[in-house]
Amino acid sequence: MRGDGARTVDRSRVTQRGDRHAGSARRGQSNLLALVAALTLLTAATAGSVVVADRALSDVDGQPARAHAAAAVADRLVAADSPLTQRDRVVTTVGAGNLTPAAVDRLAPAAQGRPVRVRLGNRTLVDRGTARGPTVRRVVRVVDGTVVRRVPLAGNRTVTVGPTPRVELTVQTRRATVVTTVRADGRVVLHAPGGLSGTATVRTSPAAETTLRVAASGTNGSVVVRSTPPVRTTTLRVTVGSRQSGGGGAAVPIVDGGDGR
Amino acid sequence: MTASTDGRRGQLSLPAVEALLGALLLVGVTAGFVLGADVGDDPAVEAQLDRYANDAAHLLATEPAASGNGTRLAALAASNASFTNERGPTRRQLDAAFPANVAFRVRTPAGTVGYPPPNGTTGTARRATGDGTVVVEVWFV
Numbered sequence A: 001m002r003g004d005g006a007r008t009v010d011r012s013r014v015t016q017r018g019d020r021h022a023g024s025a026r027r028g029q030s031n032l033l034a035l036v037a038a039l040t041l042l043t044a045a046t047a048g049s050v051v052v053a054d055r056a057l058s059d060v061d062g063q064p065a066r067a068h069a070a071a072a073v074a075d076r077l078v079a080a081d082s083p084l085t086q087r088d089r090v091v092t093t094v095g096a097g098n099l100t101p102a103a104v105d106r107l108a109p110a111a112q113g114r115p116v117r118v119r120l121g122n123r124t125l126v127d128r129g130t131a132r133g134p135t136v137r138r139v140v141r142v143v144d145g146t147v148v149r150r151v152p153l154a155g156n157r158t159v160t161v162g163p164t165p166r167v168e169l170t171v172q173t174r175r176a177t178v179v180t181t182v183r184a185d186g187r188v189v190l191h192a193p194g195g196l197s198g199t200a201t202v203r204t205s206p207a208a209e210t211t212l213r214v215a216a217s218g219t220n221g222s223v224v225v226r227s228t229p230p231v232r233t234t235t236l237r238v239t240v241g242s243r244q245s246g247g248g249g250a251a252v253p254i255v256d257g258g259d260g261r
Numbered sequence B: 001m002t003a004s005t006d007g008r009r010g011q012l013s014l015p016a017v018e019a020l021l022g023a024l025l026l027v028g029v030t031a032g033f034v035l036g037a038d039v040g041d042d043p044a045v046e047a048q049l050d051r052y053a054n055d056a057a058h059l060l061a062t063e064p065a066a067s068g069n070g071t072r073l074a075a076l077a078a079s080n081a082s083f084t085n086e087r088g089p090t091r092r093q094l095d096a097a098f099p100a101n102v103a104f105r106v107r108t109p110a111g112t113v114g115y116p117p118p119n120g121t122t123g124t125a126r127r128a129t130g131d132g133t134v135v136v137e138v139w140f141v
Helices: A002-078 A093-097 A101-107 B002-011 B014-036 B043-062 B072-078 B080-097
Strands: A085-087 A090-092 A116-120 A123-128 A135-143 A147-152 A158-161 A166-173 A179-184 A187-196 A198-203 A210-216 A221-227 A232-240 B102-108 B111-114 B123-129 B132-140
Touching (some): A002 A101, A002 A116, A002 A135, A002 A232, A093 A135, A158 A221, A179 A198, A187 A198, A232 B080, B043 B072, B043 B102, B043 B132, B072 B080, B072 B123
Antiparallel strands (some): A085 A090, A166 A198, A179 A210, B123 B132
């Protein structure tokens, strides 16, 4: 009786313990799965956050430096004492044509070792490397230098000048040769039966080319035509990129040294 | 009884809850980075507009007036008559000078030439003349 009872109790206890074991095992497995899922989720979220944060920080780090360099280059290019300009914010075509990356570096040390692009209107003056960054724009006047053309009376006696409001003509003749008439696109603009002398100013079209034709009694001498193309306004655009890592002048070979073997 | 209670408590796995909270925190911080960058005016845009405004004021200050006396900037401020003379040339000059995405307004004591400005970011340049201050405002359209 007692033995039976004890056995019964024992059995029930065993059963109970067994049940409990089975339950905790199931719970342990589900906990493991939950842990794996949780760790995956957390790792993914951390990785994503780090990427976003890194991008945001590098933007904040790099942007002002590039913008500052571009502004410095633009400021100094349009200044009165720049090789590009004649006066403050008046760019000459000749100066623009002679601009080199080295000159940009000398003007604005902030641009040294960085990709730089300088554009005047739709003409690229300097393009070093792939400049990716903020673009600084300045509004400038552009003057082309005075164009001097000599029209020999021995030649075909015509010359075409670009769009300009006026041209200056200087008659240089020798011996019996005299220049009697100057026509602009067929219209008589200067005429003296006894011969023109000295310098005269002729109005031409500021919007289109004008062909000047000279009539003279001989072939000794020439007419000098000076024209100044009108001043125009355009945009100077400067873009400066990030300094290349490991760049900056000549490539320095990386030496394997010491423990590297 | 005890076993079944344990089982129910085990279903709401604590690591999962912790991970969820952690992920939520991280997403919150990330959202701060993503959204925080766009808040406020871009200082580069403002600086560019100020540059445009200064260059425009310089253009007006170095352009001869239509009447032949003094600069366009001074003539704009001098009197209503001289302002009326300069209004058209000023508008044409600045329209030609700026890229198509830039609009402007020039305010002088004698009158205003240009376009109505928006509520957004504008760049400003001021030039003093004998007849008052000329204000050039520039913005992106």
